[in-house]
Amino acid sequence: MTAQPHEHNIISFRKLAAVWATLLVLTAATIAVTRFDLGGLKVIGALTIACTKAGLVIAFFMHMKYENRLLQILLFVAVVTLAIFIGLTFFDVLYR
Amino acid sequence: MSTAEDGRLMAERGFWTDTGKTGIGAWIFSTDHKRIGLLYFYSVLFFFLVGVILGLLMRIELMAPGRDIMGPQTYNALFTLHGVVMIFLFIIPGIPGAFGNMVMPIQIGAPDVSFPRLNLFSWWLYAIGAVLVLTSLFTGGGAPDTGWTFYVPFSAKSATNVSLALFGVFVLGFSSILTGLNFVTTIHRLRAVGMTWSRIPLFTWSLYATAWVQILATPILGITLVLVIAERMLGTGLFDAARGGDPIMFQHLFWIYSHPAVYIMILPAMGIISDIIPVFSRKPIFGYKMIAFSSLAIAAAGSLVWGHHMFTSGMSDTAVLVFSFLTFIVAIPSAIKVFNWVSTLYRGSISLDPPMLFALAFILLFSIGGLTGLILGAPATDVHVHDTHFVVGHFHYVMFGGTGFAFFAAMHYWLPKFYGRMYRKRPAVIAWCLMFIGFNVLYMSMKVLGMRGMPRRYYDYLPEFAQLNLVATVGSWILAAGLAIMLVNLFRGLFRGEAFTGNPWGGATLEWSTTTPPPTLNFIKEPVVTHGPYDFKALADDSPDGMPGDGRNQ
Numbered sequence: 333m334t335a336q337p338h339e340h341n342i343i344s345f346r347k348l349a350a351v352w353a354t355l356l357v358l359t360a361a362t363i364a365v366t367r368f369d370l371g372g373l374k375v376i377g378a379l380t381i382a383c384t385k386a387g388l389v390i391a392f393f394m395h396m397k398y399e400n401r402l403l404q405i406l407l408f409v410a411v412v413t414l415a416i417f418i419g420l421t422f423f424d425v426l427y428r
Numbered sequence: 429m430s431t432a433e434d435g436r437l438m439a440e441r442g443f444w445t446d447t448g449k450t451g452i453g454a455w456i457f458s459t460d461h462k463r464i465g466l467l468y469f470y471s472v473l474f475f476f477l478v479g480v481i482l483g484l485l486m487r488i489e490l491m492a493p494g495r496d497i498m499g500p501q502t503y504n505a506l507f508t509l510h511g512v513v514m515i516f517l518f519i520i521p522g523i524p525g526a527f528g529n530m531v532m533p534i535q536i537g538a539p540d541v542s543f544p545r546l547n548l549f550s551w552w553l554y555a556i557g558a559v560l561v562l563t564s565l566f567t568g569g570g571a572p573d574t575g576w577t578f579y580v581p582f583s584a585k586s587a588t589n590v591s592l593a594l595f596g597v598f599v600l601g602f603s604s605i606l607t608g609l610n611f612v613t614t615i616h617r618l619r620a621v622g623m624t625w626s627r628i629p630l631f632t633w634s635l636y637a638t639a640w641v642q643i644l645a646t647p648i649l650g651i652t653l654v655l656v657i658a659e660r661m662l663g664t665g666l667f668d669a670a671r672g673g674d675p676i677m678f679q680h681l682f683w684i685y686s687h688p689a690v691y692i693m694i695l696p697a698m699g700i701i702s703d704i705i706p707v708f709s710r711k712p713i714f715g716y717k718m719i720a721f722s723s724l725a726i727a728a729a730g731s732l733v734w735g736h737h738m739f740t741s742g743m744s745d746t747a748v749l750v751f752s753f754l755t756f757i758v759a760i761p762s763a764i765k766v767f768n769w770v771s772t773l774y775r776g777s778i779s780l781d782p783p784m785l786f787a788l789a790f791i792l793l794f795s796i797g798g799l800t801g802l803i804l805g806a807p808a809t810d811v812h813v814h815d816t817h818f819v820v821g822h823f824h825y826v827m828f829g830g831t832g833f834a835f836f837a838a839m840h841y842w843l844p845k846f847y848g849r850m851y852r853k854r855p856a857v858i859a860w861c862l863m864f865i866g867f868n869v870l871y872m873s874m875k876v877l878g879m880r881g882m883p884r885r886y887y888d889y890l891p892e893f894a895q896l897n898l899v900a901t902v903g904s905w906i907l908a909a910g911l912a913i914m915l916v917n918l919f920r921g922l923f924r925g926e927a928f929t930g931n932p933w934g935g936a937t938l939e940w941s942t943t944t945p946p947p948t949l950n951f952i953k954e955p956v957v958t959h960g961p962y963d964f965k966a967l968a969d970d971s972p973d974g975m976p977g978d979g980r981n982q
C-alpha cells in the first residue's frame with residue numbers, strides 16, 4: 333500500500349482531549365435542554381447542539397480541517413444535498 | 429488491407445483468449461471490465477427472465493375473475509418478488525452494470541475502470557444481495573408480501589421474512605454505490621488524449637449523471653431499510669404513530685431514494701438511445717450539449733420530486749403543491765431529449781436495423797409513459813388513479829417500454845462487438861414487432877382498467893373488468909413469444925453466427941475503432957481522439973487503427 337504520507341496533520345493529544353471534553357459537555361447540554369420547556373425552540377436547540385458535535389467530530393477526529401480544498405468542497409456538497417432532502421421533508425411536517 | 433489483417437490475427441478472439449485463470453474463475457475473479465460487464469449482463473438477464481415468469485403467472489391469475497391458479501397470499505408474494513427482482517436485480521444494476529462496464533471505458537479510450545477490483549467486488553455484492561433476497565423466500569415466515577415499496581406499518585408487522593429481504597436490498601445498494609464511485613472516477617481521470625468533455629459519447633455522459641445519483645441517493649435507501657429492520661427487531665417505534673413516530677416519514681425516506689432511482693433506471697437508457705439514433709440516421713446528434721446538460725438537470729431536479737408518490741398519503745397540502753410543481757419541471761429536460769432525438773432523425777438517412785427499431789420503440793413508449801406520468805404528477809387527477817392499474821401501466825411503459833427496450837437495443841447494438849459474431853436480422857425484426865404489439869396490448873389495457881377503477885395489488889377483481897383483463901393476458905403471451913424469439917435469435921447469432929471484424933453499424937465512437945472483440949486492455953495502440961462521437965464525416969476520412977470505417981456492406 334502506498335498511502336501518501338501525511339506531514340502536517342498530527343493533532344496534539346491536548347487538542348484531541350479538549351475536543352473530547354467539549355463533546356461531553358455538549359452531550360450533557362443535550363440532556364439538559366430536555367428539562368426545560370422551550371416549546372418549538374426545543375427541536376432547534378437539540379439540532380444545533382447535534383450539528384455542532386458532528387462538526388467537531390468531522391473537523392478534528394476526521395481531520396477535515398486539515399484536508400485540501402477539494403475534499404472540503406465535496407463534503408460541503410454532500411452536506412448541502414442532505415440539508416435539502418431533510419429540509420423538504422420537514423417542510424411537509426411543518427405545514428401538516 | 430494488411431494492417432487490418434494484422435490486427436485481426438493479433439486479437440483473434442480479443443479478451444476472450446486472455447488466460448490468466450481458467451474455468452469459471454476466469455470470470456468470477458476477473459477484474460477485466462468487459463468480463464465483469466458480461467457477468468453482470470448474464471446475471472441481470474437471468475433475473476429479468478425470472479421476473480418475466482412471475483409477471484406471466486400473475487397475468488394468468490388475472491385472466492378471469494375469481495381464483496384461477498393461486499390464492500391471495502401467493503399473489504401478494506408474487507407481486508412483491510416480481511417488483512423486487514425487476515427493480516433491484518434487473519433494472520437498477522442492469523444498464524450501468526452490464527453495458528456501462530462493458531462499453532464505457534472503451535468509449536473514453538481507457539484500458540479499464542479506475543478501480544478494477546472494486547468493480548469485481550460490486551458484482552460480488554450484487555450476487556450476495558441476490559442470494560439473500562432469494563433466501564428470504566424460503567426461510568423465516570416465508571416470502572415477503574409487502575410490495576417492493578416495503579411500506580410501514582405493514583412491513584413492520586408482516587409475519588413474513590421481510591427483514592432478510594430488506595437486508596438483501598441493503599447489500600445491493602452498496603453494489604450500486606461502488607459502481608457509481610468507479611464510474612465518476614473513471615470518467616474524470618482515465619479519458620484518452622483528446623477525449624475532451626465535449627467529445628464524450630452521450631451514453632458515457634448519461635452514466636456520469638447516473639453515477640452521481642447512485643452515490644448520493646443510495647445511502648438514504650440503505651439507512652431507511654435498516655430503520656425498518658430496527659423497527660421489526662427492536663420495536664423502535666420510529667414509524668409508529670401511537671408512540672410518537674411517523675409512518676409518513678418512511679414514505680419520505682423511501683422515495684427520497686426511490687424517485688431518483690427511476691433516473692438511475694432511465695438515464696443510462698436515454699444514453700443508449702442518444703448513441704444509437706445518430707448512427708442509424710447517419711447524422712450527428714442534434715443538440716449534443718443540451719442532451720448532456722439535460723442528463724445532469726434531470727439528475728439534479730429529479731432528486732427533489734419524490735413527494736409525488738405521496739399525494740394521497742396525508743402529507744400536507746402545501747407540500748403536495750410544491751412537489752407537484754417540481755414534478756412538472758422535470759418534464760422539461762426529459763422532453764428536451766425526446767425533441768432532440770426526433771430532430772436527429774429528421775432528414776437523416778435512416779436504416780431500420782434491429783437496434784434502431786428498439787430505439788424508435790423506446791421513444792414512443794417512453795413518451796407515452798412520461799406523459800401519463802404527468803397525469804400522476806397533477807394531484808387532482810392522481811387522487812383518482814393512485815394505486816390503480818393505471819399506475820402499473822404507467823411505470824411499465826417507462827421502465828419496460830423505456831429502459832427494457834433500451835436494454836434490448838443495447839444488446840443488439842453492442843453484444844456482437846464483444847462476441848465478434850452477428851445475429852440474423854430478420855428474426856430480430858419479427859421479434860421486435862411481436863414485442864411491440866404484445867407490450868401495448870398488455871399495458872394499454874392495464875391503463876384503461878386503472879382509469880375505470882381497478883386497483884393494483886389484488887388477485888381478484890369485479891366482473892366488469894373481465895374482458896380487458898383477458899385482453900391484457902393475451903398481450904402478455906404475445907410479448908413473451910417475441911421475447912423468446914429475440915433471445916434465441918440473438919444468442920444463436922452471438923455463439924454461432926457469421927464472424928465479422930469491422931464496424932458493422934458504422935459507429936464513430938471509440939468502441940468501434942478497436943479490434944473485434946476488443947483486446948484485454950481495449951486498445952492495441954493507445955487511442956488519440958481527433959473528432960467528436962458522432963462525426964461520421966471524420967470517420968470516413970480517416971479510419972483509426974486501420975480498421976475499415978464503415979463495415980456495413982461487408
Ligand code: HEM
Pocket residue numbers: 479480483484486487507508510511512514515518519574575576577820824827828832883884885886904907908
Ligand atoms: C412480461 C413482462 C411483465 C409482466 C407480464 C408484468 C406484469 C405485472 C403485473 C401483473 C403486476 C402486478 C399488478 C398488480 O396486481 O399490482 C406487475 C407489477 C410490477 N411490475 Fe411488472 N410485468 C412485466 C415486466 C416488468 C418489468 C420489465 C419491470 C421493471 C423493469 C416490472 C416492474 C414491476 C413493478 C415494480 C411492479 C410493482 C410491484 C408491486 O406492486 O410492488 N415489470 N407487473
Ligand SMILES: [Cu+2]
Pocket residue numbers: 686687690733734736737
Ligand atoms: Cu417518482
